[in-house]
Amino acid sequence: MKVSLASAMGTCFGVQDAINLAMSPEFNNELTIVGQLVHNPQVSDSLKQNGVSLVPGIEDIDKIKTKKVMITAHGAAEKTKQQLHDAGFIVFDASCPLVMRVHQTIKSLVSKGYFPVVIGQKDHVEVKGIVGDLDDHLVINSEEDFSKIEKSGNRKLGIVTQTTQQRDKVEALVEKIRALDYVDEVSFVNTICQPTHDRQVAVHELADQVDLMIVIGGYNSSNTKKLVHVCGEKGIEAHHIESFDQLDKNWFVSKQHVGITAGTSTPENVINEVHTKILEIAEEIEGQVSLTS
Ligand code: SF4
Structure with missing residues (x-):
């Protein structure tokens, strides 16, 4: 079984810059992110472990306990930023350009x-x-x-x-x-971003070659769901997972070529874990085939 990675996938520069800013030591447990910074559970968990607080949105302004707040990579209306300023917060803006x-x-x-x-x-x-x-x-x-x-x-x-x-x-x-x-x-005006476009082109190209696609990303990630959708349109079996432990060995039985792609908020280490696990599954299946033949 051959395993191929999409030529463009995973964390885009907008998401990475936002994560880097949120993880900056200068905040020292004194930052609240307003809204989900990225649609990825592993990234949200690691932010929490680094002492960063999260509130779902501006409607939760009363729950913010830190002086410093951050707008997410997804951006916010100017009036939302003004509301935070007016409430006395120091606003850091991680909106993607x-x-x-x-x-x-x-x-x-x-x-x-x-x-x-x-x-x-x-x-x-x-x-x-x-x-x-x-x-x-x-x-x-x-x-x-x-x-x-x-x-x-x-x-x-x-x-x-x-x-x-x-x-x-x-x-x-x-x-x-x-x-x-x-x-x-x-x-x-077509305002689809270039990283999203690159990932869509890459998944199209890879879907033409494989008979199974594993798509990695948060279940609430819009661009990850669209990668799954592209595979569906092409009639390719695709499974959307958030982490390697959701892989099911049965998906890989009798498959010749497996593709891996990931949404723009999926970190590299999560992709690597999935890739490694798939290679292990492939080895296991091939071992069983050679034993029975
Ligand atoms: S998906 Fe595109 S617009 Fe969104 S953060 Fe990434 S680069 Fe920016």
Whole structure:
């Protein structure tokens, strides 16, 4: 059984920079992260072990016990940051620059007279941050949401995407929006981030070669779920796991070529553990095959 790693996978620079900042010794157990820094349980655990406190979001401001707080890599609305400043906190901003680019892009579209539309998941923290400073907006995730556009009565749309969206899905949705008879004009800026794009391209390439894909990442990680989705579209068996101990030997029986990929918040050590365990399983299965043949 051959085992291959995707050519691009795992922690992106935005997530890594945010983790490095949160782990910085200068905080000395005096930091609270507002919102999940990354969608990865192992990273969240290791932050807690380093004395970093976590609260789910700005609505938990009353539970913050430290003077210093950090905004996550997913970004936050300016008004959220202001609320923290006004409450007397020292705010450290770990927003990824590629998320901030989306904030700037949508504000620029609004200033040019376009009604703001985000393609993404309306409850995702990144999307909440993108739209948090806007007077009005729409979030679209599928064709079923097109009725929202019609109801809004807005005919000139400025569209951006959540950074972790799938390019094919986004492009297809934008084309369909352009064709709606109740839409006059669309200005679309593709704001999918490069690391996400690279991981999607890599999983496509690897999925063409393997008969099983192991996808590593937090169960609530949007970009990890999309990697699984790509495999499903290609008809490849894929299993989404968070750590090596979730691997099931039965998945590998009779498989010729196994691929490994990981979302943008999966640390290298977690990938290495999974890789090592799969190599062990492969050796075990091959040993059993040679004994019975
Ligand atoms: S996934 Fe993209 S936008 Fe999000 S933190 Fe990583 S590089 Fe930044």
